[in-house]
Amino acid sequence: MSTPPVEIPVTWAPRRTRVVLLPVCALLVALFVVLAMLLPASWQLNDRIMMIASGVLFAGVGLMLARPRVSADAEGVTVVNFVRSRRLAWAEIVRVNFRQGDPWATLDLADGTSLAAVGIQSGVGKAQAIADARALRDLVEHHAQV
Template identity: 65%
Template sequence: MPAPAAALPVTWAPRRNRAVLYALCAVLLVLFTGLAVALPENWQFNDRVMMVCSGVLFAAVGAMLARPKVVADDAGLTVVNFVRSRRLSWAEVVRVNFKAGDPWVMLDLADGTALAAVGIQPGGGREQAVRAARTLRDLVEERGGTARD
């Protein structure tokens, strides 16, 4: 019997991107709150509140951009992208694609559609992304699909 592809559960996420984005979110919140406090006296209270709300909005967008991840467990995959999250069983994933120049891994699904797995991307290092894609491909092959790079 072949060795298992990886010990489950496994989570792939662009950690460097997340660290930068979360730090940027904190800076934006502090900056906009500081601006709201430091505004001249002729600015009204609602202007100050809107300045803080703008900081919260920009930080929320940054947090949304930091969401992507792919989690593999015994039952299947959870693909969390910028706005949506999707749960897939192993049988639903037919192929794992990650070709040179691709911004992230694409999953070919049994229903004929494709799903971007933004959590595995070369933004944190091309070799690391290739390793993650290969591990995911091996897991898909081992647990029910027929995958290829």
């Protein structure tokens, strides 16, 4: 068996997005807790609880935005998007696409569908996203030959 073009296991994720979003989410929760404590006395307990719940809800959305990643190992690829994740065997992936203007890479699958791979996105830098998509494409081609 030949050596894969990229050393696996490998994970592609928009790290800068995570570095920004995780502290912002913590700050949101802390801010809403402080706001709930500083509300005027005329506000009731349920109002304060809803204020804190709003902060937790906003932080939850931020954490969902920080979730995307694409991981490859010897058996296949795991695509984790905002809400769902999917495990794919190498044979299920026909092609990796990352066309000019696309916000993220897409995987054409053997069943005729396509799957967004949001973990490889142009928002972190176009050159890096292109390199990541090419690395995944090379892995797909390598495993198609094996």
